[in-house]
Amino acid sequence: MQGTLGGSLRPCTSLLHASLSHRASSLYLANIGQRLFIASVFGGHNRYYHEAMSFGRASERGWRRRGAQRTLGLGTKRHLAVVAAKRNMLTELQSIREEADPAGPLEFESPLDVILYPDPRLRAKNKFINVFDEKLQQLVNEMFDIMYKTDGVGLAAPQVGVNVRLMVYNPMGERGSGQEYVLVNPRIVKYGKSRDLFDEGCLSFPVIERGPNQAPTIEAEVERPKSVRIDAQDIKGKKFSLNLKEFQARIFQHEYDHLEGTLYFDRMTPEVLDTIRSELERLERLYEERTGLPSPERISERR
Numbered sequence: 001m002q003g004t005l006g007g008s009l010r011p012c013t014s015l016l017h018a019s020l021s022h023r024a025s026s027l028y029l030a031n032i033g034q035r036l037f038i039a040s041v042f043g044g045h046n047r048y049y050h051e052a053m054s055f056g057r058a059s060e061r062g063w064r065r066r067g068a069q070r071t072l073g074l075g076t077k078r079h080l081a082v083v084a085a086k087r088n089m090l091t092e093l094q095s096i097r098e099e100a101d102p103a104g105p106l107e108f109e110s111p112l113d114v115i116l117y118p119d120p121r122l123r124a125k126n127k128f129i130n131v132f133d134e135k136l137q138q139l140v141n142e143m144f145d146i147m148y149k150t151d152g153v154g155l156a157a158p159q160v161g162v163n164v165r166l167m168v169y170n171p172m173g174e175r176g177s178g179q180e181y182v183l184v185n186p187r188i189v190k191y192g193k194s195r196d197l198f199d200e201g202c203l204s205f206p207v208i209e210r211g212p213n214q215a216p217t218i219e220a221e222v223e224r225p226k227s228v229r230i231d232a233q234d235i236k237g238k239k240f241s242l243n244l245k246e247f248q249a250r251i252f253q254h255e256y257d258h259l260e261g262t263l264y265f266d267r268m269t270p271e272v273l274d275t276i277r278s279e280l281e282r283l284e285r286l287y288e289e290r291t292g293l294p295s296p297e298r299i300s301e302r303r
């Protein structure tokens, strides 16, 4: 029985691995080319060049050895290494792209206010922050003020109409208690495997006609990973990493979605979305009344 399984499975698995690593390797080469091109255009990215070169050499060695490494163990190990390296490279490629389109000195007028769905600024591209000055500090201060005033626990810059990659949060939601976090240019490096459901609200989605005991924002269940590892810069531009779990991981992922132009209802199941459709339509009508413009998106067009 053992022999039969080994005999019938091994060739298939080897083939699968060979084709997966080949596909991954081709993707790599495409990525390396893009990286070198970006590095050559924007300059100063010597480390990307060296990394790409050393990866290229490693791949070459891998291909030469492929014929000899037909056993399942070695194939799996190599495949996992290939997948991990590819993920790292894609994350870095993303950061190169972001750094290639910096925000420059920030411009905004105080006082800021929370913008509401379906304002198109909630879907706009958010730029990489590359100037760490007084104006950035002022933006952070104002965002905390607004967050506390509106009883929020987190706020992303696009929610106050400034399309840059910045978020602030305090899991306690009260000035003077808990810890304040300022994350500039944050990135998710790794997601935890387990996920959970949680009722999320969002300051850009207020409940218009609020009943007694009703939450101030439209709330519904969203499923997300329970933990994330992230990289970010502080208000001075210094890089740091954090492992976030439970409520903090939840807040971070919600705010990070804002930086990607993703809104929490994009992540709801159709059944959950049905429970808040009428509230979203009400916000769309209010936007049209306020601006005299047609709503830039309509929940009725989404199943």
Ligand SMILES: [Zn+2]
Pocket (backbone or CB within 6 Å): 201, 202, 203, 204, 254, 255, 258
């Ligand atoms: Zn939100």
